[in-house]
Amino acid sequence: MTAPREFTYVGTRPIRHDGVDKVTGRASYGADMTWPGMLHGFVLRSPHAHARIVSIDTSAAEAMPGVQAVITGRDLPETTAKIALGEAAIDLRDIGDNVIARTKVLYHGHAVAAVAATTLDIARRAAETIAVVYDVLEPVMSIDRAIAADAPILHPAMRTKGAAAGAGEPSNVASRMELKRGDLDAGFADADLVVEREFRTPMVHQGYIEPHACIARCGEDGRAVVWCTTQGPFVVRDACAAITGLDPAHVKVIPSEIGGGFGGKIVVYLEPLALALSRKAQRPVKMVMGRDDVFRATGPTSGSKIRVKLGAKRDGTFVAASASLWYEAGAYSGSPAGAGAMCALAPYRIANFFIEAYDVVVNKPKVAAYRAPGSPIAAFAIESVVDEIARELKIDPIELRFKNASEEGDRAPYGPKYGPIGLKAVLDAARNHPHWRAPLGANHGRGIAVGFWFNAGMNSSATVTVNADGSAAVVTGNPDIGGTRAAQAIMVAEELGIPVDRVRSNVGDTDGSGYTDVTGGSRVCYATGMAVIRAAEDAREQLRARAATIWNVSKDAVEWTDGRAIPPPATEKASAMTVAELAAKMTHTGGPIVGRASLYAPMAGPAFGAHICDLDVDRETGCSRVVRYTVFQDVGRAVHPSYVEGQMQGGAAQGIGWALNEGYVYSADGVMENAGFLDYRMPVASDLPMIDTVIVEVANPLHPYGVRGVGEVPIAPPLAAVANAMRDATGIRFTELPLSPPRVLEAIEAATAIPVQV
Amino acid sequence: MSKLHIETTVNREPAEFLCDPHETLLSALRNGLGLTGTKEGCATGDCGACSVLLDGRLVPACLVLAPEAHGRTITTIEGLSRGDALHPLQQKFLEHAALQCGICTPGFLVAAKALLDANPNPSEAETRFWLAGNLCRCTGYDKIIRAVLDAASDMKGSAV
Numbered sequence: 001m002t003a004p005r006e007f008t009y010v011g012t013r014p015i016r017h018d019g020v021d022k023v024t025g026r027a028s029y030g031a032d033m034t035w036p037g038m039l040h041g042f043v044l045r046s047p048h049a050h051a052r053i054v055s056i057d058t059s060a061a062e063a064m065p066g067v068q069a070v071i072t073g074r075d076l077p078e079t080t081a082k083i084a085l086g087e088a089a090i091d092l093r094d095i096g097d098n099v100i101a102r103t104k105v106l107y108h109g110h111a112v113a114a115v116a117a118t119t120l121d122i123a124r125r126a127a128e129t130i131a132v133v134y135d136v137l138e139p140v141m142s143i144d145r146a147i148a149a150d151a152p153i154l155h156p157a158m159r160t161k162g163a164a165a166g167a168g169e170p171s172n173v174a175s176r177m178e179l180k181r182g183d184l185d186a187g188f189a190d191a192d193l194v195v196e197r198e199f200r201t202p203m204v205h206q207g208y209i210e211p212h213a214c215i216a217r218c219g220e221d222g223r224a225v226v227w228c229t230t231q232g233p234f235v236v237r238d239a240c241a242a243i244t245g246l247d248p249a250h251v252k253v254i255p256s257e258i259g260g261g262f263g264g265k266i267v268v269y270l271e272p273l274a275l276a277l278s279r280k281a282q283r284p285v286k287m288v289m290g291r292d293d294v295f296r297a298t299g300p301t302s303g304s305k306i307r308v309k310l311g312a313k314r315d316g317t318f319v320a321a322s323a324s325l326w327y328e329a330g331a332y333s334g335s336p337a338g339a340g341a342m343c344a345l346a347p348y349r350i351a352n353f354f355i356e357a358y359d360v361v362v363n364k365p366k367v368a369a370y371r372a373p374g375s376p377i378a379a380f381a382i383e384s385v386v387d388e389i390a391r392e393l394k395i396d397p398i399e400l401r402f403k404n405a406s407e408e409g410d411r412a413p414y415g416p417k418y419g420p421i422g423l424k425a426v427l428d429a430a431r432n433h434p435h436w437r438a439p440l441g442a443n444h445g446r447g448i449a450v451g452f453w454f455n456a457g458m459n460s461s462a463t464v465t466v467n468a469d470g471s472a473a474v475v476t477g478n479p480d481i482g483g484t485r486a487a488q489a490i491m492v493a494e495e496l497g498i499p500v501d502r503v504r505s506n507v508g509d510t511d512g513s514g515y516t517d518v519t520g521g522s523r524v525c526y527a528t529g530m531a532v533i534r535a536a537e538d539a540r541e542q543l544r545a546r547a548a549t550i551w552n553v554s555k556d557a558v559e560w561t562d563g564r565a566i567p568p569p570a571t572e573k574a575s576a577m578t579v580a581e582l583a584a585k586m587t588h589t590g591g592p593i594v595g596r597a598s599l600y601a602p603m604a605g606p607a608f609g610a611h612i613c614d615l616d617v618d619r620e621t622g623c624s625r626v627v628r629y630t631v632f633q634d635v636g637r638a639v640h641p642s643y644v645e646g647q648m649q650g651g652a653a654q655g656i657g658w659a660l661n662e663g664y665v666y667s668a669d670g671v672m673e674n675a676g677f678l679d680y681r682m683p684v685a686s687d688l689p690m691i692d693t694v695i696v697e698v699a700n701p702l703h704p705y706g707v708r709g710v711g712e713v714p715i716a717p718p719l720a721a722v723a724n725a726m727r728d729a730t731g732i733r734f735t736e737l738p739l740s741p742p743r744v745l746e747a748i749e750a751a752t753a754i755p756v757q758v
Numbered sequence: 759m760s761k762l763h764i765e766t767t768v769n770r771e772p773a774e775f776l777c778d779p780h781e782t783l784l785s786a787l788r789n790g791l792g793l794t795g796t797k798e799g800c801a802t803g804d805c806g807a808c809s810v811l812l813d814g815r816l817v818p819a820c821l822v823l824a825p826e827a828h829g830r831t832i833t834t835i836e837g838l839s840r841g842d843a844l845h846p847l848q849q850k851f852l853e854h855a856a857l858q859c860g861i862c863t864p865g866f867l868v869a870a871k872a873l874l875d876a877n878p879n880p881s882e883a884e885t886r887f888w889l890a891g892n893l894c895r896c897t898g899y900d901k902i903i904r905a906v907l908d909a910a911s912d913m914k915g916s917a918v
Contacts, residue, residue, distance in 0.1 A: 015852045022860030023848040025795015025835035029861055032794040121778070207895045209799040209807055210861040259797070259861025260895050291800040482858035482896060642855035646897055650858065653898030677804035677893060685899040686883075686890040 009493040010705055013642045014500045016486040018257070027257045030213030030229030031288045038215065039068050039116040041270070041277050041287035042123035044130050045297060046105035046112055049139035049363040049670025050152065053103060053112065053132065060129040061115055066122040069280035070130070072113045073102035076276055081242040083235065090235070090267070094332040096243040098366050099272050105134070106154060106331035107365050108671050109296030111269075116277040116285045139363040139670030143305045143326045146172040146360045154331065154361045174333030174359040179341055179413055187320025187352030191311025195388045198307045199381040201719075201737045202663035203328060205300040206370050207654070207682050210259020211291060212298060216240075216274035217284035223250045224278070226271050231261040231479060232518030236271055237510045243272040244279070254509040255479040258519075262654070263369025264299055266518050295675035299368020300664060302327040302335045306381040308344075316395045318404045320352040321345055325378065327359060330366040335359045336374030339454075342414035343375040343716070344382050346452040347423055347608060348404045353413065363670050369520060372453040372712035376655060376719050380737065383449035383720030387727065397448050397724075398431045401610075412606070422634025422698035423450065423608040429694050430610045435630045443617050444627065445729025450610045451716020455709035456521025457601025457702075461514025462531035464492055464539045466593040470580025472496060472539070473504040476528050477516030480507055482650075482711070483643035484524045488532045490639055491705075495536035496543075497563015498579050514598050522709020525639055526700075527601040533704055539595030543582045546589040550577070605700030605708040609633035611652060611717040615725035622745025624726065626656055630692040636700040636708030648714045649691040655718025657683045663738050766827040768793070769837025777824040784808045786824035787834060795835035795864045799893065806892030809865040809872075810834050816872035818891075835864035838871060846909045847871060854905035858896035866892050870906045880910060 021027040058070045079096055082089040100111045113130050117123035138152045145151055153170045161175035188194060214228035224246055230236050233253040241248035258265060270287040277285045289298070304327050311320040323344050327335035337357035345353055390397040405423045412418055430436060430448065440446055465473045474492050478484060485505035493500040507513075516528060540560060547565035548555040551574045559566035565582060567574035586593050614628035631648040638644040661681040665674045674680045699706030719737065727733050732747050761776035768791060775790035784801075787793045787810070799807035801820045808819040811833035812826075838845040847870050850856070857863045866889065873880055873888040880888065885906050886899070894902060 013855070016855070018860070019852040019857070020844070020848075022857055022863050023844065023851050023867060024839055025793070025864045027860060028794070029797065031798065032788075034789075034792075207893075208859070208861075209805055209893055209895055210797070210859070211799070257861075258859060259799075260859040262895070288798075291802065291805075483855070640855075642901070643858070646855055646858055646901060649898035649900045650896045651898075654895065676802055677800050678802065682893060682895065683898075684890040684893065685886040685903060688886075688899055690882075690903070691898045691900045 007494060009490045009500055010637065010639050011641060012490065013640060014486060014490065016483050017489055017505045018480060018485050029210055029259050030256045033215050033227050033256065035215055035217065035284040038284045038286050039118060039281055040120040040123050041114055041116045041274055041285045042120065042127050043111045043273065044113040044127040045293065046101065046108060046110040048105055048134055048136050049108045050137040051105050051134035052137065053101060053105060054135050055133045056113060057131040058113060061126040064122065064126045064129065066118040067115060067126045068118070068283060069116040069277045070113065071273065071276050071280065073100045076100055076243055076272060077245060078102065079242045083238040083242065090239070092239060092242045095239060095267060098332060099243060099269060107363050109293060109365065111297065114273045114277060116281050140172060141363060141666055141670055143328060143360050143362070146362050154363065158361065172361045174329060174361055176356060176358050177338050177341060178354065178356040180354045182352030184320055184322060184352050184354045188311045190319050192314040193389060193392055194309060194311045195385050195392065196309040197385055197735055198305065199384065199735045201304045201377045201380065203300045203303040203364060204658050204662045205295055205680065206262035206264040208260030208262060208264060211289040211294050212265070212269050213288040214271045214274050215284055215286040216271060216278050218275050218279040220282065222246055224275055225252045225254065226275065227254045227256055228271055229256050229258045229265060231258065231265045231520050233477060233510050234515055235266060235518055236268055239268045240272050240275055244275045246275070252509060252511050255507060258479045258481050261481055262371045263373060263520055266520055267299065267368055269298055291677065292675040295680060296672050297365055299330070299366055301370035301373060302329065302367050304328065304377045306377065308381045308385045310385045310389060312389050312393065314393065316393055316400045316403050318348055318350045321350050322354045325357040327357065327374065328362050328364060328367065329359050330364045331361060332366045333359055333361060335367055340374030340378040343452050344378040345413040347401070347406055347450050349406050349410050364664070371651065371654065371715045375451060375453055375716045376658065379449060379451045379716045380719035380723065383717070384723055384733065387447065387724040388733065398427055398436065401450055402427045418606070419701060420698055421606060421608065422696050425696050425698050426608050426610045426632045426634050429632045429696050430612060433630060433694060435612050435628060440614065441616065443619060443729060445615050445617065445725040445727065447613050447721045447724025447728055448610060449717040449720035449724060450608060451713060452606065452608050453522065453712040453716060454606050455526065455604035456523040457527045457604045458517040458521065458523055459600050460516050460528040460531040461598040462528065462535040464535040464595040466539050466543065466579065466583050468583050468586065470498060470578065470583045471502040471504065472498060473506060474532055475506045475508040475513050476532060477508050477513035478519045478524045478528050481519055482647060483640060486643065487525050487529065487639045491529055491532045492536045495533055495540055496579055522711040523604065526604055526703055526707050526709050529707055530601060530703060531597045531599050534597035534599065535595040538597055539593055542593045542595065543579060546582050546586060547577055549589050550585065603702060605636055605702055607634050607708045607713045609713045609717055611721040613718070613721040613725045615722060615729055617726065617729040617744065619748055622741035622748060624660060624739065624744065627689055629689060630694065631714055632694045632696060633710065633713055634696045634698045634708065635710045636703065637697055637706035638695050639705065639707060641695060644695060644710050645693040647710045648693045651714025652691050652718050653683050653688060655715045656688065656722060659719045659722035659737060659739055661738050661740055762825050764825055764828045766829065767831045769834060779825060781824045782820050783822040783824045783827055784819035786827070787819060793834050793836050797861055797864060806869060807862055807865040809868040809892065811868060811872060814875065816869055835868055838867055845871065846913050847906065850905040850909040854901045854908065856897065856901040856905035862892060862894045866894065866902055873906070874910055874913065878910060878914065882907060
């Protein structure tokens with residue numbers, strides 16, 4: 001181990017480079033762009049959750065003045081293509097079918113046709129004239145219904161992948177996976193206490209404030225440009241090309257500023273439709289989703305049913321665990337059930353365990369990634385049971401977790417051995433924090449929970465250009481959702497030894513930046529950051545070489561310290577040269593200086609967080625309020641601490657919303673009944689207290705600065721932290737989310753009801 | 759259907775636009791006048807991303823009909839700074855890192871300006887309830903509230 005590096009800029013809090021554009025309204029988001037000759041697109045969506053499409057008649061719409069193009073599923077041929085997303089692959093047949101239904105509609109809001117017209121009003125009115133004849137089928141609206149023997153089948157060709165037996169029959173279970181270790185029966189036989197519970201959670205949405213939006217234009221030659229709000233411009237390029245049949249080499253995607261994504265802006269919805277409409281109309285087509293369509297027809301994350309059984313010795317040692325997870329995938333396979341299974345027991349060393357996970361299709365929108373996909377609901381179940389064990393055994397819940405906590409060298413439940421991880425450091429910070437010992441008010445309860453996320457590495461590219469005045473510009477392909485431009489500028493400043501505000505930080509389009517995977521998986525500061533650091537190192541090495549040329553010495557003889565090239569001691573008339581001095585001479589020493597790097601990071605540094613929640617419960621109404629909340633998290637190394645804290649606070653707030661109020665509400669016939677912010681109740685400023693943060697830094701050896709991803713971990717613990725606080729305040733263990741006032745009041749009244757004597 | 763001709767004052771300058779009778783002020787600002795700093799998050803008055811001041815009163819532009827702007831005075835996010843000087847609220851949002859994705863930021867800034875116009879010395883609770891009509895999904899509100907309170911504290915005694 002080398003001594004910890006001393007940093008000049010890493011760990012400082014400069015004003016973000018895109019900040020002024022974003023506080024003045026100048027920054028351009030998805031819906032803010034206008035192109036000359038632009039048409040407006042509108043999507044006709046299914047009123048049914050499950051139906052066969054018998055016929056679609058678009059003739060009236062096509063005849064309407066102002067209408068320039070109408071498309072249906074027939075205009076987008078089925079594709080069998082897959083595109084890479086890191087180590088995974090996205091199956092574009094389902095994505096294409098989700099973009100526009102071909103033979104069946106599988107959820108309320110599924111697109112069936114789209115219109116482009118000179119005004120949005122005309123497009124909307126034209127869409128209303130499209131006559132679709134449906135053969136309505138019974139919708140499958142729950143896991144229990146989906147896995148019943150007589151359930152209607154969504155996809156006749158679907159067979160359960162990984163099923164032990166009986167895999168030949170059509171099923172709504174897309175896949176089953178399991179993880180196991182040790183001897184489960186012997187483990188449970190050895191336990192002094194076994195707690196078993198079943199948990200349920202509804203679908204919830206990422207709730208980004210900016211709806212999906214794009215403009216696309218496609219020329220007669222099949223060359224196309226798409227401007228859109230996305231977490232992954234390269235994913236949009238490859239998906240659009242495959243779904244519309246265009247050559248990906250002819251498609252350029254320009255990412256706009258992005259108004260939140262949380263995983264929900266990785267896949268495509270509108271972009272292929274806008275391209276197909278533009279190809280027909282030969283004019284640019286702009287499409288913007290309404291909020292109701294965002295809820296109904298973009299990807300939320302899974303609702304779930306989770307059964308957990310955990311066995312412990314009297315001293316608190318966990319000896320056996322089993323868990324069954326059923327996750328709703330929505331209309332097509334692809335829930336994060338497997339990730340949930342891998343995360344569930346990640347915080348604990350347990351010798352004997354068995355986990356199985358089922359990916360179940362239902363007539364709801366196809367789920368998309370949502371911040372640590374699969375982990376929060378698994379943590380809700382496990383951490384609630386761990387809380388029960390602590391109560392039964394009368395052990396402090398932090399001490400119980402500390403006693404069983406995973407540490408370096410332990411084999412993770414999902415396979416690899418952990419390197420240095422920060423779970424114990426995080427728990428240590430929590431038990432030593434004043435919050436943990438602060439007195440509680442009347443009707444207050446306190447809960448703690450931990451959470452885990454793998455974090456991702458994957459593909460990243462970066463270029464660093466040195467300008468003649470000694471400033472620099474960095475370009476990567478990751479849309480900046482929460483301050484990554486600032487973080488990348490800090491890295492370039494650190495490597496070149498120039499001030500942060502002398503670095504221009506840019507998001508490139510798919511032609512202007514090297515291939516880069518999505519802004520997701522908590523990977524940008526880690527993996528793309530590594531590419532930025534290496535590109536800056538490359539530029540620095542070129543600067544050293546230029547100094548060697550000027551001094552006529554070998555490059556190896558030139559030292560680089562504090563942003564300056566230092567000549568070897570015996571060099572005559574030579575004195576140290578700054579970046580600016582070297583850059584001023586670059587034309588005469590070999591030309592422009594451009595550093596570049598590209599990399600594939602197969603692994604990242606996994607991370608843990610612990611959250612303490614104080615809840616005030618009104619026993620008269622069932623209404624609860626978070627009155628104090630503290631987030632502890634191992635972030636490896638905080639590059640820009642303000643934005644690290646922001647991720648921790650924002651993840652906690654989203655998780656609190658998930659715990660207390662959020663959830664998709666469906667009617668029996670499969671219509672979403674709360675597709676708006678009034679009825680899908682996300683936390684507002686008056687719902688929350690300040691959210692305190694404690695940054696713990698256990699350096700990640702895979703990153704030159706020790707960075708770990710930070711964005712996803714903080715949404716894993718809050719569901720259980722809130723539910724455990726509710727248990728503390730009311731004495732009631734809630735196993736179903738959200739903990740909304742009616743549910744809490746009903747449970748309080750049931751628990752306190754005086755039995756009626758008959 | 760002929761368009762209506764609307765004359766109004768936007769960000770201290772006279773402005774005119776043509777609109778359909780049923781068009782929203784939000785659409786007129788964004789599409790008619792090119793003022794895209796005012797954002798659409800929901801179009802139902804629930805998210806506050808389209809917050810503007812109409813004769814000094816905080817309103818969601820998505821729930822105001824564009825013709826209603828005739829003869830009235832509108833302030834949008836583009837009117838908050840003067841010349842090359844940011845409004846103290848804008849400066850404090852930058853210093854406190856009170857934005858992540860930034861889509862809700864214009865609405866929060868306009869709403870916060872309305873708050874400080876009405877109550878130059880708000881408590882944390884007053885600030886939280888005043889801004890309860892503005893949704894932010896990234897920050898958990900902590901840094902936004904701190905930025906507004908800090909701006910209020912800085913602005914005391916100085917006429918901005």
